[in-house]
Amino acid sequence: xxxxxxxxxxxxxxxxxxxxxxxxxxxxxxxxxxxxxxxxxxxxxxxxxxxxxxxxxxxxxxxxxxxxxxxxxxxxxxxxxxxxxxxxxxxxxxxxxxxxxxxxxxxxxxxxxxxxxxxxxxxxxxxxxxxxxxxxxxxxxxxxxxxxxxxxxxxxxxxxxxxxxxxxxxxxxxxxxxxxxxxxxxxxxxxxxxxxxxxxxxxxxxxxxxxxxxxxxxxxxxxxxxxxxxxxxxxxxxxxxxxxxxxxxxxxxxxxxxxxxxxxxxxxxxxxxxxxxxxxxxxxxxxxxxxxxxxxxxxxxxxxxxxxxxxxxxxxxxxxxxxxxxxxxxxxxxxxxxxxxxxxxxxxxxxxxxxxxxxxxxxxxxxxxxxxxxxxxxxxxxxxxxxxxxxxxxxxxxxxxxxxxxxxxxxxxxxxxxxxxxxxxxx
Amino acid sequence: xxxxxxxxxxxxxxxxxxxxxxxxxxxxxxxxxxxxxxxxxxxxxxxxxxxxxxxxxxxxxxxxxxxxxxxxxxxxxxxxxxxxxxxxxxxxxxxxxxxxxxxxxxxxxxxxxxxxxxxxxxxxxxxxxxxxxxxxxxxxxxxxxxxxxxxxxxxxxxxxxxxxxxxxxxxxxxxxxxxxxxxxxxxxxxxxxxxxxxxxxxxxxxxxxxxxxxxxxxxxxxxxxxxxxxxxxxxxxxxxxxxxxxxxxxxxxxxxxxxxxxxxxxxxxxxxxxxxxxxxxxxxxxxxxxxxxxxxxxxxxxxxxxxxxxxxxxxxxxxxxxxxxxxxxxxxxxxxxxxxxxxxxxxxxxxxxxxxxxxxxxxxxxxxxxxxxxxxxxxxxxxxxxxxxxxxxxxxxxxxxxxxxxxxxxxxxxxxxxxxxxxxxxx
Numbered sequence: 032x033x034x035x036x037x038x039x040x041x042x043x044x045x046x047x048x049x050x051x052x053x054x055x056x057x058x059x060x061x062x063x064x065x066x067x068x069x070x071x072x073x074x075x076x077x078x079x080x081x082x083x084x085x086x087x088x089x090x091x092x093x094x095x096x097x098x099x100x101x102x103x104x105x106x107x108x109x110x111x112x113x114x115x116x117x118x119x120x121x122x123x124x125x126x127x128x129x130x131x132x133x134x135x136x137x138x139x140x141x142x143x144x145x146x147x148x149x150x151x152x153x154x155x156x157x158x159x160x161x162x163x164x165x166x167x168x169x170x171x172x173x174x175x176x177x178x179x180x181x182x183x184x185x186x187x188x189x190x191x192x193x194x195x196x197x198x199x200x201x202x203x204x205x206x207x208x209x210x211x212x213x214x215x216x217x218x219x220x221x222x223x224x225x226x227x228x229x230x231x232x233x234x235x236x237x238x239x240x241x242x243x244x245x246x247x248x249x250x251x252x253x254x255x256x257x258x259x260x261x262x263x264x265x266x267x268x269x270x271x272x273x274x275x276x277x278x279x280x281x282x283x284x285x286x287x288x289x290x291x292x293x294x295x296x297x298x299x300x301x302x303x304x305x306x307x308x309x310x311x312x313x314x315x316x317x318x319x320x321x322x323x324x325x326x327x328x329x330x331x332x333x334x335x336x337x338x339x340x341x342x343x344x345x346x347x348x349x350x351x352x353x354x355x356x357x358x359x360x361x362x363x364x365x366x367x368x369x370x371x372x373x374x375x376x377x378x379x380x381x382x383x384x385x386x387x388x389x390x391x392x393x394x395x396x397x398x399x400x401x402x403x404x405x406x407x408x409x410x411x412x413x414x415x416x417x418x419x420x421x422x423x424x425x426x427x428x429x430x431x432x433x434x435x436x437x438x439x440x441x442x443x444x445x446x447x448x449x450x451x452x453x454x455x456x457x458x
Numbered sequence: 459x460x461x462x463x464x465x466x467x468x469x470x471x472x473x474x475x476x477x478x479x480x481x482x483x484x485x486x487x488x489x490x491x492x493x494x495x496x497x498x499x500x501x502x503x504x505x506x507x508x509x510x511x512x513x514x515x516x517x518x519x520x521x522x523x524x525x526x527x528x529x530x531x532x533x534x535x536x537x538x539x540x541x542x543x544x545x546x547x548x549x550x551x552x553x554x555x556x557x558x559x560x561x562x563x564x565x566x567x568x569x570x571x572x573x574x575x576x577x578x579x580x581x582x583x584x585x586x587x588x589x590x591x592x593x594x595x596x597x598x599x600x601x602x603x604x605x606x607x608x609x610x611x612x613x614x615x616x617x618x619x620x621x622x623x624x625x626x627x628x629x630x631x632x633x634x635x636x637x638x639x640x641x642x643x644x645x646x647x648x649x650x651x652x653x654x655x656x657x658x659x660x661x662x663x664x665x666x667x668x669x670x671x672x673x674x675x676x677x678x679x680x681x682x683x684x685x686x687x688x689x690x691x692x693x694x695x696x697x698x699x700x701x702x703x704x705x706x707x708x709x710x711x712x713x714x715x716x717x718x719x720x721x722x723x724x725x726x727x728x729x730x731x732x733x734x735x736x737x738x739x740x741x742x743x744x745x746x747x748x749x750x751x752x753x754x755x756x757x758x759x760x761x762x763x764x765x766x767x768x769x770x771x772x773x774x775x776x777x778x779x780x781x782x783x784x785x786x787x788x789x790x791x792x793x794x795x796x797x798x799x800x801x802x803x804x805x806x807x808x809x810x811x812x813x814x815x816x817x818x819x820x821x822x823x824x825x826x827x828x829x830x831x832x833x834x835x836x837x838x839x840x841x842x843x844x845x846x847x848x849x850x851x852x853x854x855x856x857x858x859x860x861x862x863x864x865x866x867x868x869x870x871x872x873x874x875x876x877x878x879x880x881x882x883x884x885x
Contacts, residue, residue: 033532033842034532034536034537034540034541035839037537037540037541038540038541038544038726038732039723039726039727041541041544042548042719042722042723042726042732043723045715045716045719046716046719046720046723049712049715049716049719050716052712053709053712053713053716105460105461107534107537109461110461110464110534110537110538111537111538111541113461113464113465114461114464114465114468114538114542115541117465117468121469281758281761281762282480282762284758284761284762284763285476285479285480285762285763286480288472288476288762288763289472289473289476289477289480292469292472292473292476293473295469296466296469296470296473299465299466299469300466305465305469327754328758328759329758329759331708331711331755331756332755332756332759332760333759334708334711335708335709335711335712335715336711336712336715412462415460
């Protein structure tokens with residue numbers, strides 16, 4: 032395909048994806064009590080090989096072309112969707128960082144630590160155990176991989192919290208800045224960072240090269256500390272004139288995009304994924320009218336145009352039809368239960384133990400339990416690196432969708448409706 | 459390259475491109491009296507094979523990878539930059555349409571018609587003549603192409619006005635809504651549309667299939683008429699609640715993107731390029747607080763992040779080093795002079811003849827004369843379709859850059875400095 036063809040196809044994809052998200056989102060909010068973001072995930076699965084590809088394979092293959100023969104990597108048209116999705120995600124994580132109140136989390140540091148520890152240790156242990164249980168099944172794990180690697184990988188994959196999703200639900204409901212919201216955001220961010228470090232270790236083990244893991248973990252911690260101390264101090268100068276006059280120029284906007292991209296690129300380059308860099312840069316940005324000016328300019332295009340591609344993208348790569356037969360569905364149920372108990376229940380108990388009331392504790396558990404499509408990123412890497420098979424991939428996707436679909440109705444049931452108008456990040 | 463690698467490379471490209479545009483733009487505005495947009499074009503040439511590729515070919519090849527062997531189309535990394543550039547361009551043309559005052563142009567319709575006719579007939583005749591003059595040179599024209607086709611193509615390529623550039627200069631200076639600005643915008647839009655119709659004819663001739671040309675010309679006119687009558691009426695309903703309450707939701711934003719993409723896709727699909735659809739949709743959108751809300755949300759990300767990639771992109775594909783020897787430089791000078799007299803002088807005289815004062819007439823001539831990188835699009839198509847050689851391509855790029863670099867200093871000289879604060883589209 033020439034670039035002209037790619038553009039033509041891309042505009043068609045934008046129309047299909049945005050129109051489908053709008054329609055499915057409307058049904059979800061009207062009849063199922065779901066948030067827009069969850070319905071965007073569902074839209075991805077509907078437009079992918081699992082549903083549209085099963086009923087109209089030619090149309091689906093035209094809209095979202097498969098890998099070209101003889102080519103490493105994806106079809107160029109899908110690579111473009113991937114990059115658009117990633118730009119949306121990076122911008123969105125930056126916005127979340129921009130709203131993230133570090134002071135609020137430091138008041139709740141004890142709670143955040145115990146919830147995030149529970150949210151790592153319990154699901155990791157269960158994932159580790161399940162990997163050993165099913166280790167012999169070559170339809171689930173690649174034969175070449177060692178037992179320990181398979182176990183650490185599945186453990187890490189169980190730890191994932193849908194951090195961007197959790198954040199978006201909290202903002203959609205307008206409770207991100209409450210004590211409970213901050214606790215959930217802090218614990219979610221920690222758990223995700225930990226899971227990415229575990230993934231880095233798996234990749235390091237499987238390549239027999241430990242420096243990958245040290246670079247990711249050491250570099251990530253160093254970047255975080257530098258960004259929130261020295262970086263924060265240096266960045267504060269950018270805001271002086273805007274916070275005084277309220278003016279914000281095009282040149283300032285370009286500077287913000289530059290800094291954000293540099294942070295995202297750095298964390299991606301050392302192996303802990305661009306979202307963390309973007310989030311940390313957002314955290315380190317100066318506040319006040321300056322932050323408000325940035326948010327106003329980045330948010331609309333991100334949330335209404337770019338970000339839906341992130342939630343849709345991975346569904347497009349998922350084929351649920353691979354799970355067939357009682358045995359595989361048993362594995363699926365075992366993994367789902369382990370995921371829910373290991374993450375949701377463990378986090379809720381940890382939150383309660385650290386002093387939150389039961390209602391807030393179960394809400395935190397529910398939110399931490401949602402894997403979202405963040406899970407799919409770690410799964411895609413596992414598939415690409417030859418750790419798991421397409422079948423285990425599909426099973427884990429089902430687990431991700433089940434835990435994510437649960438989140439919103441359970442949230443409404445436990446926490447109840449939140450008055451609109453308190454919403455901060457969703458204008 | 460895997461998608462993960464592509465994202466890593468993309469973030470690096472964003473940093474390099476935006477940082478280079480910022481630095482070169484600063485020098486241009488401080489020392490050369492140039493606008494940001496012209497310096498973005500120059501940045502593209504500096505980062506491309508002409509300059510960076512000559513001094514540091516390995517670095518340049520890493521940052522902006524060349525075509526892969528055995529693959530049709532570009533390197534995936536460059537395809538991504540192309541799509542980002544096109545998204546920026548489509549959004550920007552939509553914004554220009556949104557500011558475009560059709561009432562103002564209908565008052566000046568006589569002037570717009572005579573300027574745009576002069577801006578088509580004179581350069582087309584000169585381009586046509588030059589093509590016959592140099593027809594035998596196989597280093598300029600592909601041997602397979604017929605004389606008439608080569609002549610129509612070069613004629614069309616001479617007609618191009620840098621419509622997005624002309625618009626951006628008028629907005630940067632804050633004079634887009636003056637009578638002169640509207641006249642220039644109207645004539646520029648008409649000329650560009652005419653040049654694209656001529657291009658469609660060349661492609662139709664060269665493929666021996668006239669239906670391509672009829673589809674482009676007929677479909678384009680039909681779309682324009684429908685959009686500005688029925689479309690405008692239907693779209694006006696979208697604005698009712700926003701124009702009353704001032705509220706503008708995420709869902710409304712998605713609807714706008716959807717309509718815009720549909721228009722851009724349609725005009726691209728019939729062969730007259732996405733920018734016209736985007737511009738026409740912008741023209742047809744309801745005005746008032748609704749249009750203001752859209753502009754506020756789309757403009758910052760477009761101008762500060764996406765659009766620079768359009769101006770940089772084509773420079774990346776240009777190799778000025780191909781023009782060597784006295785003979786080729788003579789051809790270059792002949793083409794530049796023909797371009798300047800055919801377009802700039804002819805349009806100025808036509809504007810004067812239709813009643814504009816001399817100062818405004820020469821300003822219009824100067825602005826119409828700038829080819830910008832719009833020219834490069836038509837040149838890239840000519841190269842891809844095998845009408846012209848890489849050498850004539852490079853010569854035409856030099857012509858595009860010369861006519862564009864002239865525009866801003868001549869504008870300042872003739873029209874003088876404009877008081878800032880009247881700027882409408884550049885917040």
